[in-house]
Amino acid sequence: MPALKEQTENITLEYYENIPDERKTEVFDGIAYDMASPSQVHQTISMELSTIINTYIKNNKGSCKVFHAPFDVKLSDNPLTIVQPDIMVVCDKNKLDYKRCNGAPDFIAEIVSPGNPSDDYIRKLYYYKNYGVREYWIVDPERKTVSVNYFEKNIISVVYTFMATIKVNIFNGLYIDFKEIEKAAGIQDFI
Numbered sequence: 001m002p003a004l005k006e007q008t009e010n011i012t013l014e015y016y017e018n019i020p021d022e023r024k025t026e027v028f029d030g031i032a033y034d035m036a037s038p039s040q041v042h043q044t045i046s047m048e049l050s051t052i053i054n055t056y057i058k059n060n061k062g063s064c065k066v067f068h069a070p071f072d073v074k075l076s077d078n079p080l081t082i083v084q085p086d087i088m089v090v091c092d093k094n095k096l097d098y099k100r101c102n103g104a105p106d107f108i109a110e111i112v113s114p115g116n117p118s119d120d121y122i123r124k125l126y127y128y129k130n131y132g133v134r135e136y137w138i139v140d141p142e143r144k145t146v147s148v149n150y151f152e153k154n155i156i157s158v159v160y161t162f163m164a165t166i167k168v169n170i171f172n173g174l175y176i177d178f179k180e181i182e183k184a185a186g187i188q189d190f191i
């Protein structure tokens with residue numbers, strides 16, 4: 001994930017908001033980084049997960065909201081840290097201001113891109129844990145694994161294969177069958 005430009009000082013929220021919309025950009029500690037466009041497999045997994053989570057919330061008359069990239073999450077003002085998780089669940093509506101989520105979502109799922117896996121496994125893990133995300137999933141289509149990080153219980157990186165049915169810990173009865181996601185996404189056809 002290359003930096004946008006040679007930066008001599010941290011960027012501001014105003015600078016960030018003037019970056020053209022067609023550029024996918026995240027900011028870590030005041031430094032802006034370009035993001036790669038998602039692949040077909042990435043998009044398919046994202047859609048499947050978003051649909052399952054959103055359907056569960058609606059069927060249970062929950063108040064949480066599901067968002068998918070590109071939707072900004074401002075984790076910090078100083079230095080500016082803004083991310084665009086692949087999928088997020090926000091249960092505190094006071095964090096939403098029609099532009100972005102201000103503060104940590106309750107749940108985040110990132111789908112690993114082959115070009116920069118360390119971004120999801122290292123950098124984002126660090127930021128999400130330290131800024132208060134309750135649960136963070138790293139979905140790796142190439143390895144066919146899901147790393148579940150449930151920070152409320154200090155459970156870090158319980159790794160499942162795509163053969164597993166995995167509980168979303170922030171909800172009482174939501175389980176996601178990754179065999180079904182793999183089948184629906186036709187992942188074996190793309191990898």
